[in-house]
Amino acid sequence: MxxxxxxxxxxxxxxxxxxxxxxxxxxxxxxxxxxxxxxxxxxxxxxxxxxxxxxxxxxxxxxxxxxYNDYAARELRIGQTAVSEAQTTYSKMSELDQLFSQIGSAVPASLTSLFGGINSLADIPDDLGLRDSLLSNAEQLANNVNQMQLQLDGQMGQTNDQISAVTERINEISNELGNINRELMKSQGQDMQLLDKQDALILELSEYAEVNVVPLESGAKSVMLGGSIMLVSGEVSMQIGTKPGDPHANELQITASSGGNSLVVDASKIGGQLGALVDFRDDTLIPAQLELGQFALGVADAFNQAQSQGFDLNGLVGANIFTDINDPTMQLGRVGAFSTNTGNANLGVNIDDVSSLTGSSYELSFTTPSSYELKDSSSGNITSLTLNGNTLEGADGFSIDIASGVLASGDKFEIRPTSSAATALSVTMTDGKGIAAAGTSITSDAANSGNSNINLISIDNRNAPGFPTTGAELTFEIDPSALPPTFEVFDAQGNSMGVAAPYTPPNISANGFTFEINSTAVTKDKFTFDLSFAEGDNSNLVNMAKLNETKMMNGGSTTLTDVYENTKLDVGGKTKSAEISVGSAGAIYNQAYTRVQSVSxxxxxxxxxxxxxxxxxxxxxxxxxxxxxxxxxxxxxxxx
Incomplete structure (x- = not known):
């Protein structure tokens, strides 16, 4: 016993x-x-x-x-993904919000200074010092827009670097999980230290992306990202990577590869830090860049158009103050061709009406024999374009030129009409004498159809016979429906100065000046010209000053300042929303964490x-x- x-x-x-x-x-x-x-x-x-x-x-x-409670662990992973995604979004949005609030505040301030310079010059239009000061104000505005674009480009580079860093860490975790799975298969999942390390890695992985875990009988675990990307299958580890964007190389795409096979991943379905970074870039940062470009185009077009309506100190038609909106430097990045295209067409985008631009991007697709569809990326609206010669017409404020080559069925292009404008904006005028302070007088006849527009192009010779001045105005009767189109000139008393003469649209040169006629009229239209010049005239500057409050953007619904401020407000609203999301996601995560801790x-x-x-x-x-x-x-x- x-x-x-x-x-x-x-x-x-x-x-x-x-x-x-x-x-x-x-x-x-x-x-x-x-x-x-x-x-x-x-x-x-x-x-x-x-x-x-x-x-x-x-x-x-x-x-x-x-x-260990598998359900509680799964809830913790879901909570970890949500809180990580919310925190990343809030962090990026906060940086962008501070950028607009601090460095970006100089943009509307310099626009205000420019209008202040216009008002000062309007009081003394012949003052050379004020003219040079006005050009300095314009240069400061252009520099501030350039600087803001540079900061947004920096945000793009930083975001891409973060995306690359996250994918590298995901790959490290993938390799570690594959090795752990191999060891767990040997012990049939009995090594608790390895199981803890496995769960810790999977939980860390859920910070970077949405994770789905599939337990195997061998003790190993297969891991999927975003519900569709197999990252770890048993002891086999896959790889996540990046590649240049298509069609824009600086917008990295996410790839998944195993062996020699690689495919592009829909980043919007990944979630976590990686999904938040891509969403921030595509849904907030790029639109902010395009809207800044819209603002830059609006500034350049508004002041250049205003210049063309007046005379400078030399009595000539005002030249551009800013870069022309269709200058080659302004057109960079407006078209991106997808790598899957089989055609060899080279496209260009020409801005026709800045007021109709929306700051959006578009997808142009071609289907044989003659279907050209333009899809608005923001609204999803689809517009059918018409091919007129080599130009596709019918878009919102712009046209697309097929510069060379041909399109093949299925070819696609991304169109960004406002891209690069904020980078290329600059002051091209070097002499303050070129500021068009004095106004012109071009009057449309009351009986006109309303389908014709006149733009003064140049003053060729003020001493030419019959040059129109006050008391000796000239009236041009234009018949755009004739073949070829014709014009006839009448003096101030209504007497014809010669038989109707043909012209080659859109320009007419006569009596010492040249003007442009854009018309879809089918009847004759009349325009009376008084091109008198007085050095003390400030009428065009007065009209230019009114641009500050003129709703000329987004179809006539917003001012120049509104375009920029709306972007700023949109960023601020998204930042506040992201802050709220951090709080709610954090509360859910804390509940899941407490549940896990109470068990494990x-x-x-x-x-x-x-x-x-x-x-x-x-x-x-x-x-x-x-x-x-x-x-x-x-x-x-x-x-x-």
Whole structure:
């Protein structure tokens, strides 16, 4: 019987040692990130029969388990993805919001200064100092727009760098998970330290993207990103990467590859940090750049058009102050051809009406034999374009020229009419004398159809016979429906100065000046010209000053300042929304984390109580061994 007691006590001591070891390990790892507490399962040894009775034979450790709840862990991963995505979005939006609020505030301020210079010059239109000061104000505005675009380009580069860094870390985790899976297959998923490391890596991975986990019978886990990208399958690790964007190389695309196969991933479905970075770039940063370009085009077109309506200090038609809106430098980046195109067409975009631009981007697709569709990326609206010669017409404020080559069925292009304008905006006028302070007088006849527009191109010779001045105005009767189109000139008394003469649209040169006629009229229209010039005239400057409050953008709904301020307000609104999302996502994550900790986390009070309990159990089992020894010695002594 003493030998049985010794054996039973021995099993109790060994079991208590295991309990003490596991409890001690739990306590030691109470602050270890990703550690799941462990518990020891004890079972009774099979009873032994002695006579007609059965006697217990002690205990043994039947299992050591990780306390792990797969559902709670999944909820934690989902919460981690949501909070990481919200925090990344808020961080990027905050940077952009501060950029518009600080550096960007110089843009509307310099536009205000430019209008202030116009008002000052209107008081003394012949003052050369004020003229040079006005050009300096224009240069400051252009520089501030350039600087703002440079800052947005910096944001683009930084975001792309972050995207690349996240994909590199995802690949590192992928390789580590593949190695862990290989080791777990050897132990059939029994190595708890490896399981903890595996879960910690998967939880970190859920920061970068949405994660779906598929447990395998071998103890390994397959991991998918975004519900569709297999990142780890058993011990095989896939790779996530980046490649130049299509059609814009500086807008990185996400790729998934295994072996020699690679495919482009829809980043909008990835989630987490990676999805937030791509969404920020595509949905906020690029539109902000395009809207800044819209503002730049609006400034250049408004002031250049105003210049063309007046005379400079030399009595000539005002030249451009800013870069022409269709200058080659302004056109860079307006068209991007997709790599899948099979045709060889080279396209160009010409801005026809700045007021009709929206700051949006478009997708142009061609289907044989003659279907040209333009899809607005913001609204999704589709417009059918008409090919007129080599020009596609019918878009919002712009036309598309097929400069060379031909389109093949299925070819697609991304059209960004306002791209690069903020980078290329500059002051081209170098002499303040060129500012057109004096106004011209071109009057449309009341009976006109309203389908003709006149733009004065140049003053060729003020001393030419019949040059129109006050009291000697000239009236041009234009017949655009004739073949060829014709014009006839009448003096101030209504007498014809010659028979109707043909002209080659759109320009007419006569009597010492040249003007442009744009007409769709089918009847004759009349325009009266008084091109008198007076050095003290400020009428054109007065009209130019009114541009500050004129709603000339977005179809006549907003002013120049509104275009910029609306972008700023949109960024601010998104920033506030992102801040709210961080709070709600954080609350959900904290609930999931608390749930996991309540199941798998180490409670030091509970472990301390267990430590005392197992210590007492160990001492009691050791006391049984002592008792058994004493009984054995007593029996042994009685036989001597």
């Amino acid at each position: 003493s030998m049985d007691l010794l054996s039973i006590a021995r099993t109790g001591v060994l079991a208590s040692q295991s309990q003490l070891a596991i409890t001690s390990n739990n306590i030691a790892n109470a602050n270890t990130e990703g550690y799941n507490r462990q518990v020891v399962s004890q079972s009774s040894l099979e009873s032994q029969q002695l006579g007609s009775n059965f006697y217990g034979a002690g205990t043994y450790v039947s299992d050591v388990k990780r306390v 986390g180490v409670n030091l009070d509970e472990e301390a109580a267990n430590l005392m309990r197992f210590q007492q159990s160990y001492q009691a089992s050791a006391r049984i061994m002592t008792t058994a020894t004493e009984i054995f010695n007593t029996l042994f002594s009685s036989l001597r």
